[in-house]
Amino acid sequence: MDSQNPNQKLTDVSSDDNVPAETPYGQLAAATAERDRLAAENAELQDRLLRMRAEFDNARRRAERERSDYLQFAGMELVRDILPVLDDCERALKVETADREYAKGVELIYQHLFETLKKMGLEPIETAGRQFDPSLHQAVQRVETDEAEDQSILGEFQRGYNFKGKLLRPAMVRVAVKP
DSSP states (O other): OOSSOTTOOGGGBOTTTOOBTTSHHHHHHHHHHHHHHHHHHHHHHHHHHHHHHHHHHHHHHHHHHHHHHHHHTTTHHHHHHHHHHHHHHHHHHHSOOSOHHHHHHHHHHHHHHHHHHHHHTEEEOOOTTOBOOTTTEEEEEEEEOSSSOTTBEEEEEEOOEEETTEEEEOEEEEEEEOO
16 A cells, blocks of 8 residues: 555555556556456356357257167168068968969068068068077077087077168077087
8 A cells, every 4th residue: 555645445456466556557467467367257258168069069960860860760660560461471471372373462462562671671680590699589499409509590480670780670589409
């Protein structure tokens, strides 16, 4: 404080050097302190802006990915609902019939339905001669035998399918086990 002016207020003194704010040095110190405060505030706001932009970009990418996944797999439930019809066609083809035209018609319907579903992304799971894989196959029956390799698939009760690389339905199989 100025000894000549005892009524001087503390707010008239700069915070840096306890120099009165009316002097050029005091004004410079006050301006420097204000500049530093504003620079720090600006840096904080810039940081917040960058974080908000990054958060927004991440949210946008996540929404696009979810939308893409939804569109890609939107037909999955429809295909799952149609699979029993495909199974019925396969069973109908295995039944012997005297009417060759009828059998040919069922076969054409089956082929057309199967090809249409394949175009949508349906992929049959191969089981013949393969090892049992619990992520692709469902063991319905275990057969003790020395004639086949342990955990090999002996037969298929119901065909399994993937849809665009994702498991839609596991194959129901008969599996060999060592006695």
